[in-house]
Amino acid sequence: MENLLSSKYLDVEVTGTIKYSEELKKVTFSADLQHIDYHPGSSIIFRASDRELRHYTPYNFAEAAGTFEVMFHLHGKGPGSDLASRLLPGDRLKISAPGGKKLYEPKADYHYFFGDETSLSFYFALMEEIHTNGQLCRGVLELNESNLNIPEDLGFDVKTVSRSPENPASTAIAVLQADLAAIPGLLRQAVFYLTGNVASVQAFRKVLRSLGVASKSIKLQGYWAEGSVGL
Numbered sequence: 001m002e003n004l005l006s007s008k009y010l011d012v013e014v015t016g017t018i019k020y021s022e023e024l025k026k027v028t029f030s031a032d033l034q035h036i037d038y039h040p041g042s043s044i045i046f047r048a049s050d051r052e053l054r055h056y057t058p059y060n061f062a063e064a065a066g067t068f069e070v071m072f073h074l075h076g077k078g079p080g081s082d083l084a085s086r087l088l089p090g091d092r093l094k095i096s097a098p099g100g101k102k103l104y105e106p107k108a109d110y111h112y113f114f115g116d117e118t119s120l121s122f123y124f125a126l127m128e129e130i131h132t133n134g135q136l137c138r139g140v141l142e143l144n145e146s147n148l149n150i151p152e153d154l155g156f157d158v159k160t161v162s163r164s165p166e167n168p169a170s171t172a173i174a175v176l177q178a179d180l181a182a183i184p185g186l187l188r189q190a191v192f193y194l195t196g197n198v199a200s201v202q203a204f205r206k207v208l209r210s211l212g213v214a215s216k217s218i219k220l221q222g223y224w225a226e227g228s229v230g231l
């Protein structure tokens with residue numbers, strides 16, 4: 001199939017890797033990206049093993065330079081995470097061209113994010129666009145303890161809270177409520193992007209809906225679910 005649909009696949013080479021913690025690894029890829037259709041927040045598919053495909057999100061997607069990056073969450077429980085752990089400069093892979101849902105709303109003046117480690121690439125990709133378009137943004141990320149400072153270390157102004165699996169998204173929802181109290185109009189003006197753990201994004205969405213946020217202002221994509229493989 002990959003040979004038949006060669007225009008839909010890219011040959012990429014790993015040109016650099018950086019570990020920010022035991023669980024977060026940024027990989028830089030180079031490829032011929034001329035004529036590749038890209039939208040911020042699009043996803044690419046990696047072959048994690050002979051039979052398994054996994055989704056990831058490119059950011060810093062530079063057509064002319066022919067480079068992009070992916071922030072991988074290394075959770076150690078599946079072939080996608082294992083592949084990402086092993087990647088080294090010089091490795092060559094075949095991946096799908098970017099595709100998937102267009103979540104970014106270019107006309108919105110205010111953007112609000114909720115996610116986790118798996119959402120960092122999506123967040124970085126949209127932030128580039130939001131800054132370029134002079135728009136406002138806020139957000140909260142639910143992370144494991146060892147990753148709480150990483151967004152700030154990377155220069156991103158986003159709140160982080162510890163993950164609470166027994167009560168998904170509860171701490172993040174408290175941050176949302178504080179933000180709503182502090183910023184009049186946020187609820188009415190913002191588009192909300194909810195990505196990452198399915199139980200968490202569903203809990204967050206439920207609160208937004210109960211506060212009267214319209215479905216069209218909530219962009220939701222579950223990236224992984226406890227006990228499920230390869231969403």
Ligand SMILES: Cc1cc2nc3c(=O)[nH]c(=O)nc-3n(C[C@H](O)[C@H](O)[C@H](O)COP(=O)(O)OP(=O)(O)OC[C@H]3O[C@@H](n4cnc5c(N)ncnc54)[C@H](O)[C@@H]3O)c2cc1C
Nearest residue numbers: 055056057073077078079080081118121225226227229230
């Ligand atoms: C559109 C889209 C874009 C995505 N972009 C990114 C991205 O840029 N970076 C990124 O890291 N991930 C991203 N993901 C999430 C990633 O595809 C999933 O985490 C995927 O399940 C990883 O595959 P795996 O083979 O490692 O684990 P799987 O074989 O799918 O799952 C094995 C076990 O691990 C658990 N598991 C899966 N993911 C996690 C996790 N993150 N933390 C803890 N347990 C987990 C599952 O519940 C399951 O029990 C994206 C997903 C989608 C749908």
